[in-house]
Amino acid sequence: MKILALDTTSGACSVALISDDQLIERFVQAERDHTRRLLPMVDEVLAEADMKLADLDALAVSQGPGSFTGLRIAISSVQGLAYASDLPVVPVSSLAALALGARRSHPEWGQYPIVAMLDARMQQVYWGVYSTNSPSESLIPEAVQNPEEVLLSLEDSEVSAPIYGAGPGLHYDVFRQASLEAVDQACFIYARDIAQLAVPLLEQGNSVTAEELEPVYLRNEVTWKKRQKIRSQ
Template sequence: MKILALDATSGACSVALYSNGQTTERFVQAERDHTQRLLPMVDEVLAEAQLGLSDLDAFAVSRGPGSFTGLRIAISCVQGLAFSADKPVVPVSSLAALALGARRAHPQWGGSPIVAMLDARMQQVYWGIYGIEMPNGSLISEAVQNPEQVLLSLSETKLTSTYFGAGPGWHYEALGKARAAELDLNALIHARDIAELAVPLYRAGEMVSAEALEPVYLRNEVTWQKRQKIRS
């Protein structure tokens, strides 16, 4: 199985190739120029593996939530590639990929739940809780909330085991009241984790056509406001 994954959800962009159990990646931490960086990175990864687009089984991309602009860049890029190659796309949760990357970076966290958070601006965060047995699915519905609402939601989930926190969304002072055992505020989303999460989804048939691929924003009013600005 060969899956090419792309991400530009946060302050980084990356491309990864999963090929028969092995994953290679190009990763650049950059707030801008994602549009100019992604396609050359795709070319590099494929050239290194001596593969063409036609050799792939599918593409994978972070479906969100995350930066509106970053999501649109990565999704548009994948749509173009998948359409030209006539291949399906596997949408993967950005938060699930963030959690998997943090688990990979911190093996000492073991199988404990990871609360992944991205800064949604406007004093809110995107967040979810991810266990080791079902890394693609949050233990609660992925949400956009302010820190106080997050604390209330965490108390209502009644997590009985130690949990860890990952992602820049944890920077809000109010979240210091949470009882996370350890935090990694520098955790970022990697395409390699999107690729690895895409493998079981592909096997389960959870893929879409390039035309049907849609981002998940969680905060619909942001989309509406941006569209209104564009129209005006």
């Protein structure tokens, strides 16, 4: 299975290629430089693997939630590559990839659930809870909420403790009250984790065409209002 994955969801730019047991990746923290860096990183990874786009089985990308601008950059880049090569695309949750990366960095967290959280600005966070049994799907529907609402949702959920926390969205003071066993706020989303999550999804037939690929903002109402404001100016 040969899958090329891209991500620019947060403050990093990441590209990874999984080819059977081989992993080739590029990762750089470049929050304001995604557009210039992303496609050259794709070229570097493919060159190192001695492959062309036509040699791949699929492309994978973080479909969100996350930064509006970051999501558009990665998704539009993948769409262009998919159109050029007629490859299927596997959309992957950015929160699921964040949780998988945290689990990879913290093997001592074992098989326990991980709350993955990204800062959505406007005093809100994107969040979900992920297990090893179903790493691509949240145990609680992914949502955008203020920290107090997240805390209540966690307390009312049936997710069993201990629970661990990962991601920059956990910086809000209210989460000190959460019953989390341990927290790592300094987590990034890595394309290697997107690629890993994409493998079983592709095998299950969960891919889309370039034309069908769409970002998941969760905050659709806000996005719509912004577009309406721009159109009225």
